[in-house]
Amino acid sequence: MWANIYKIRPLRALITRAAPGWAYNGFRARAKPMDWNGKKAAVSISFDIDYKDDIPQLKPILSLFDSYKFKASFACVGMWIEKFQREHSALVDHGHELINHTYSHPNNEELNPKKFSSLTSQEKLGEITKCSEICELALGYSPVGFRTPHFGSQHSSEVYSLLTEAGGFTYSSSTLAIATKSAGNPYKETNGIIEMPVASCPRHPFNTLDSFHCFRSSRSKHSPEEFVALFKQTVEDAKARGTLANYYFDPQDFSGKPGRAGLKHLEAILNSLGSQSDLLVGETKRIAEVFASKSKERKVSD
Numbered sequence: 001m002w003a004n005i006y007k008i009r010p011l012r013a014l015i016t017r018a019a020p021g022w023a024y025n026g027f028r029a030r031a032k033p034m035d036w037n038g039k040k041a042a043v044s045i046s047f048d049i050d051y052k053d054d055i056p057q058l059k060p061i062l063s064l065f066d067s068y069k070f071k072a073s074f075a076c077v078g079m080w081i082e083k084f085q086r087e088h089s090a091l092v093d094h095g096h097e098l099i100n101h102t103y104s105h106p107n108n109e110e111l112n113p114k115k116f117s118s119l120t121s122q123e124k125l126g127e128i129t130k131c132s133e134i135c136e137l138a139l140g141y142s143p144v145g146f147r148t149p150h151f152g153s154q155h156s157s158e159v160y161s162l163l164t165e166a167g168g169f170t171y172s173s174s175t176l177a178i179a180t181k182s183a184g185n186p187y188k189e190t191n192g193i194i195e196m197p198v199a200s201c202p203r204h205p206f207n208t209l210d211s212f213h214c215f216r217s218s219r220s221k222h223s224p225e226e227f228v229a230l231f232k233q234t235v236e237d238a239k240a241r242g243t244l245a246n247y248y249f250d251p252q253d254f255s256g257k258p259g260r261a262g263l264k265h266l267e268a269i270l271n272s273l274g275s276q277s278d279l280l281v282g283e284t285k286r287i288a289e290v291f292a293s294k295s296k297e298r299k300v301s302d
């Protein structure tokens with residue numbers, strides 16, 4: 001039902017205005033509790049390095065993460081790796097995961113105005129393989145995860161067969177929780193690629209709780225303090241339901257510029273995770289691995 005409503009823009013706008021809590025709780029009620037190595041819920045944080053403005057924020061974010069035991073995932077664009085190799089190398093040096101985010105991030109005014117969904121299958125495959133090649137050549141890193149640029153409307157099930165064709169991929173994180181049949185939990189696509197949906201905003205359930213949504217979108221703004229509170233609310237919700245809570249942010253949104261969050265807000269959410277021993281926190285690929293191992297165990301015991 002919710003995945004169908006998601007496709008009808010006026011209806012989702014109406015529900016968001018009239019009854020966001022009803023929609024959020026309604027779709028989340030369908031999420032089944034999963035085994036997260038004995039922990040109550042799994043949390044993964046990723047950053048999309050989409051624009052030039054994201055680059056200067058990488059260093060402070062890396063320094064902040066050094067104080068915590070868990071790592072993050074960074075969705076990287078081939079063209080930015082070529083231009084800012086040192087900054088991307090640092091991500092690997094600090095032990096974080098790199099996610100393939102295509103070579104030119106189609107539908108990005110700084111790099112490539114074409115929409116990803118308008119590319120031919122061969123062009124899409126080329127975007128995926130070229131990004132992986134650059135990760136390997138320039139950074140000595142082979143990504144196993146993929147994120148469709150702007151996901152949502154740009155993402156389609158074709159991506160999973162392209163990832164299989166490209167080889168080496170175990171998961172994608174390109175869908176919005178409310179639009180998935182698993183209500184935000186990981187699930188396997190028909191060809192075995194795991195999809196790791198991104199958490200919905202409790203106040204705008206048809207949007208992800210990402211930092212662009214909170215601070216830069218014209219329609220649905222949150223203050224940095226609200227962002228921290230909504231983050232904590234969704235983690236609590238994941239714990240109560242035994243599910244995944246998967247987030248993506250843009251590094252530039254932690255610059256402390258007017259209307260955006262600062263590093264102290266990122267620190268607040270990382271502190272809230274670090275203090276909870278009943279959470280499995282880690283890179284998206286690690287959470288996907290736990291999900292995969294549990295589904296194997298389930299199959300053996302069936």
Ligand SMILES: [Zn+2]
Nearest residue numbers: 201203204220
């Ligand atoms: Zn919101």
